[in-house]
Amino acid sequence: MKFIATSVDDSTQKMKSMVQAELQRPDYAIDQYFYRSHLVYAKELDALIFRSWLYACHISEIPHPGDYQLFEIGEDSVIISRDAMGEIHALMNVCRHRGARVCEEASGNRKTFVCPYHGWVYNTDGSLRAAREMEVKEGFDSSQYGLKAARVEVFMGMIFINCDAQAADFRGPLENLARSLGAYDLEHAKIAHKQSYRVDANWKLVLENYLECYHCATSHRAYARMHTLKDRDCNVEHLVEAMLERTERVTGVPGMGTDYERIYLDAEGFGACAYTMRYGLYDGYLTGSEDGQPVAPLMGHIKGYDGGVGDFQLGPLSFMLNYPDHCVLYRFIPRGLTATDMEVVWFVNGDAREGVDYDRDKLIWLWHNTTMEDEFIITRNSEGVNSRFFEPGPYHPEFEATLQQFVLWYLDTLANTP
Numbered sequence: 001m002k003f004i005a006t007s008v009d010d011s012t013q014k015m016k017s018m019v020q021a022e023l024q025r026p027d028y029a030i031d032q033y034f035y036r037s038h039l040v041y042a043k044e045l046d047a048l049i050f051r052s053w054l055y056a057c058h059i060s061e062i063p064h065p066g067d068y069q070l071f072e073i074g075e076d077s078v079i080i081s082r083d084a085m086g087e088i089h090a091l092m093n094v095c096r097h098r099g100a101r102v103c104e105e106a107s108g109n110r111k112t113f114v115c116p117y118h119g120w121v122y123n124t125d126g127s128l129r130a131a132r133e134m135e136v137k138e139g140f141d142s143s144q145y146g147l148k149a150a151r152v153e154v155f156m157g158m159i160f161i162n163c164d165a166q167a168a169d170f171r172g173p174l175e176n177l178a179r180s181l182g183a184y185d186l187e188h189a190k191i192a193h194k195q196s197y198r199v200d201a202n203w204k205l206v207l208e209n210y211l212e213c214y215h216c217a218t219s220h221r222a223y224a225r226m227h228t229l230k231d232r233d234c235n236v237e238h239l240v241e242a243m244l245e246r247t248e249r250v251t252g253v254p255g256m257g258t259d260y261e262r263i264y265l266d267a268e269g270f271g272a273c274a275y276t277m278r279y280g281l282y283d284g285y286l287t288g289s290e291d292g293q294p295v296a297p298l299m300g301h302i303k304g305y306d307g308g309v310g311d312f313q314l315g316p317l318s319f320m321l322n323y324p325d326h327c328v329l330y331r332f333i334p335r336g337l338t339a340t341d342m343e344v345v346w347f348v349n350g351d352a353r354e355g356v357d358y359d360r361d362k363l364i365w366l367w368h369n370t371t372m373e374d375e376f377i378i379t380r381n382s383e384g385v386n387s388r389f390f391e392p393g394p395y396h397p398e399f400e401a402t403l404q405q406f407v408l409w410y411l412d413t414l415a416n417t418p
């Protein structure tokens with residue numbers, strides 16, 4: 001549903017009182033107000049999205065000097081570029097003259113970015129190289145008019161950005177994932193497929209769906225057949241314990257079964273969530289594919305299939321699900337009050353050749369289908385949440401606990417927003 005009738009009776013004061021009301025009943029879903037208010041959406045972008053660490057892209061997507069990719073967030077566009085010296089930058093795609101976008105194509109290679117409006121020219125590191133005829137303006141100092149930049153952190157080949165100059169450190173939190181995530185050698189991995197799914201729903205509905213597996217048994221038959229996360233802990237403990245007991249021996253990776261959780265209000269710094277956990281597949285399944293059998297060569301330093309899956313969170317909106325033979329990255333980005341981009345990236349071993357070592361359709365089968373199932377159910381959720389008859393119901397105390405952690409961080413952030 002693209003169009004909704006939003007509240008016309010809205011104000012910061014109203015938002016604050018709605019937040020306080022939610023904090024009084026933390027174990028219930030939140031009111032439709034938070035999915036319908038333009039004011040809330042604007043505050044979220046300011047206070048949360050543009051202050052968080054976000055996955056932008058992988059170094060293999062901009063391998064050479066001059067390579068770049070656009071990353072669209074909300075109504076904004078950020079150029080992820082590699083300059084002539086090989087350094088990576090995140091540059092705001094907004095000309096410093098009168099604001100035109102300086103780059104239109106989603107990716108490519110450039111020596112410079114030339115603004116289409118009056119022709120100001122920027123280097124790939126964002127500095128202003130030439131401003132046509134501006135020498136007639138007295139005191140014009142081109143060094144003051146480089147493209148604005150966001151912070152950049154490159155971790156294991158993954159490029160993260162944060163638009164807040166005062167952002168909390170992200171490297172420290174990420175280092176806690178070094179052993180379990182390092183096993184996949186993502187720095188040298190190859191992107192086998194990448195797809196962006198537009199969902200006609202508020203970004204929180206899309207993220208909330210990812211943060212709970214209560215719906216897995218009912219919405220994702222193929223996933224639920226293989227992954228123990230769809231079951232209550234007490235029912236699958238024995239399977240997970242048996243898997244963890246063999247993990248290091250079978251994979252050959254010390255620390256492969258590491259647990260670490262500092263997310264949302266518990267994160268080491270604002271918007272710097274880091275999480276890792278290994279959970280089990282049911283007996284007989286080795287990886288996340290249509291039949292549970294391998295679909296690509298083993299990744300990185302991994303020597304065998306232990307029947308486990310690595311679950312990761314990298315910042316508030318980016319996640320990974322890593323099987324021994326492939327990794328799947330998820331990122332959720334708001335593009336409007338009722339539009340969200342759900343980007344999914346499939347990584348394989350850097351040496352794997354398409355059509356020889358893996359078949360792309362087989363590789364993406366499970367998570368492409370699961371994502372389509374999510375898109376279907378989230379859209380229905382959005383329609384119901386926007387109904388005049390919607391009344392928030394109680395969360396499941398175990399299955400929806402992580403979702404609740406997100407909601408509490410979200411409400412806390414809005415409560416502390418001017």
Ligand code: FES
Pocket residue numbers: 095096097098099100115116117118119120
């Ligand atoms: S707006 Fe870019 S040169 Fe004028």
Ligand SMILES: [Fe+2]
Pocket residue numbers: 209210215216219220370374
């Ligand atoms: Fe799902």
